[in-house]
Amino acid sequence: MTAPVLEAIDVAKHFAVANSLGDSSVVRAVEGASIRLEPGRITAVVGESGSGKTTLARILARFYEPTSGVIRLDGVPVAGDGIRKRAVQKAYRKDVQLIFQDPFGSLNPLHRVRHNLERAVRLHHHGRSKAALEERVTSLLERVSLTPASDYVDKFPHELSGGQRQRVVIARALAVEPRVLLGDEPISMLDVSIRLEMLNLLDTLRREDGLALLYITHDIASARYLCDDIVVMYAGQMVEAGPKDAVISSPQHPYTKLLVESSPDPHRDVAADRDEIFGAADELGEPPSLIDPPSGCRFHPRCPFAMEKCTTTPPPRAQLGDGRWADCWLHEEGRADELSGSTMTELITRKLTEERR
């Protein structure tokens, strides 16, 4: 295992929210999250909306200071417990860059492409001559396949398509020559037809420049296409992680199983037994409130395998070899093989009918 460039250890982020009466409550957006980003590897974080994916990315980008836990860059703690200095050093910005979800919002409509790239180059590489700057801007645009660069460099964002804008955004992030790229759902706002190009571009950057990539998504298919490792988040916590194929083909946590089965699969014969698959889909439940999360395992109210223990005690982390782990009591109880049985929908339907009886 190579040494990680960027590492988060047991980070948590709580937000205080006050209602109109002045009572404040705490939203536990992320808790106990640990992640390692290694050079040349792509790690995906998947989970449904509100599971804390974006908060995690923003903690790593240091838009938010973690409430607890440590962030390490090259093994040196840069944020978290015991670090007093809150200002983000320029050096950190040079190493870690974030790509935003919305390419329509992340470029200033009043500035040309040139401004965005030149500022990024100037900020981190002082004293370049005008010619060298121009050359660098051109090569950056070529890096993200916006060729010929002269066609794009003087355009305003509104003159570009969504895919071209996202390329400019990526070029801007690359301009500082970072070692870590954090992608916060970088393709979710793009047309389906250009998503693949974007994924291939990210893959090229990883292979040729050895970038460490964090790829946040709710789309399992794209994670499977692009990534090496997958981390699954549910209600602010990480529930399972491991190599992508293993996680997707044999989920070791009921939530991962639910997530994998919920994504459309063209090979599944939907027409034949639609009701059987989606019959209880409406009753699968909602993710819990992060202000007052469920006790024990946070997934237990929705889990068909839930036991007495699950409602009271958070499950321990079960190490499953090959860098895989899952936070689930099933592994402690020796019931892990039940996960490979029938589909979640069947299990949930069965559970619901039993309860009704």
Next chain:
Amino acid sequence: MKYDLFGNGKVTFGVVVLGFFVLLAILGPWFTSTVLGLDARANDISAISSPPSAAHPLGTTQFGQDVLAQVVEGARGSMFVGFLGAIVGTVISILVGVPAGYFGGTTGNALNFLTNLFLVMPVLPLIFVLAGYLQGTGLVMIAFIIGVFGWAGGARTLRAQAMSVSNRDFVQAMRMLGESNRRLIFTEVMPHLYGWIASMFLGGLIGAVMAEAGLAFLGVSDSSAISWGTMIQAAQQQSAVLRGLWWWFVPPGLCIALVGTAAALINFGVDELANPKLRSGSRRVAKRTAAIRRTALAPEGV
């Protein structure tokens, strides 16, 4: 994206009128004294309160002073107060409003508190107290007083706008690159506020010209300085309205109204620039559309 500010009749009219008064303020006094040979302060004893005549195109005052020369001289005073007051007010509202919106938190709250304080202050009584305290208030002082007491509303607007722009992704993205706060404010946030600032400046200009006239009318002014406000005040003191000396107070009053209208008309154009929904199709576009329709409908071979 490009929008022709001058393709709009309202704006053209406003710019022409305002430009005329600016030129009048700059060159007028020289023109009246050398070309027309009129002196705003000289007393012509042979023509007291005389209606417009060949010697005095706009008549004379109770004191035998030429009204035309006074209006021209007054343009300099009023426009000076108008521009200086607007500049002072706009600069303060930018300095307070934009950081208040951009930084938020403690800084924002402190600046916002200051703004609210100035917003609820009883301005008029305060100006009287201040003017009495300062004594001998020249036009510069009047302009500063108007500016210092008139920025709060604009600061509130800028704060709200700066707050909304600062939270947009592109500002966060540039911060992610490592841009300093100063650069973020000036190159990323401020350009989005130029429309607001321009319209605030024009509003401030009208406000300052009016406020100067109002204050002069109420007696807060420099008695030796000539502005439209002091002219109207002098006319009022000498009961010009009762005595029918209309040529004394109508020209300065009309000038104030014209400057106000001109600034407001330019403001319409600036608003349309900032908010395209307000734009009405220009006559030229309508004409062209009609022409195209005619050609399309015309039977072939005609």
